[in-house]
Amino acid sequence: LRRLRRLQEETDTTTAIGVVDSEGRPVPAQPCFGEYAGGDRLAFSAELPPLGYACFNVVENVTAPPDTRSLSASDTVLENDWWRIEFDSQPGQMIALRANSSGTEILHRGNVFTVLQDDSDTWGHTVTAFTEELGEFAATRVAMHECGDVYASVRIDFIFERSTIRQHYRVYRESSHVDCDIEIDWRGSFQVLKLGFETRIEKTRATYEV
DSSP states (O other): OEEEEEEEEOOOTTSOEEEEETTSOEEOEEEOOOSSSSSEEEEEEEEOOTTOOOOEEEEESOOOOOOOSOEEEOSSEEEESSEEEEEOTTTOOEEEEEETTTTEEOEEEEEEEEEEEOOSOTTOTTOOOOOOEEEEOEEEEEEEEEESSSEEEEEEEEEETTEEEEEEEEEESSOOOEEEEEEEEOOOSSEEEEEEEEEOOOOSOOOOOO
16 A cells, blocks of 8 residues: 655754665655645655554655656646646646556546536525536646655646635656645635536446545
8 A cells, every 4th residue: 555645854954854664775755845834844655554554764865766657747747657637727727637558538628617606595405406607717827836756746726706726736656646635715605616527438337436
């Protein structure tokens, strides 16, 4: 089992630090943005046994292991061995999601934040669908946020009227997972927000996790 872990370590910021496993072997790690100031914040990829645990140590002057898989990023593209994700810099929408193993293009377009009118009560009594679109969030910023030995990320900022969204997409060097963190400052009234992905999938049966 592989999981991304982040830690905050109080160290001399002029000294290079890294992570080793319980046997002293370096594991991929990279500096990352923290939730608060002070010290260094590291992200590293941890191999864990089923229903078990593993110990890791932060050390100075560690030599990072050689990269075995590809990872690249720009302001509008994230790519690793599994996926290539492309964004449009103006609306901030996802315009391509390609499975690199097969070359299959999965999306027509995605990452579309649509605002719809909602005049119902708190529980949505008698409402079967929200169909009146008021508009879409537009991007004010699309930029590469981080790129290192463990993962790469793109940050997208959106605005609609007085509401804002901050979003981070993240792909990994040693994992096929794609993560998306979303922070919403919602200022709308009698409105609902929909995040849409228009796929090219034609089969009527899908396997997924929410």
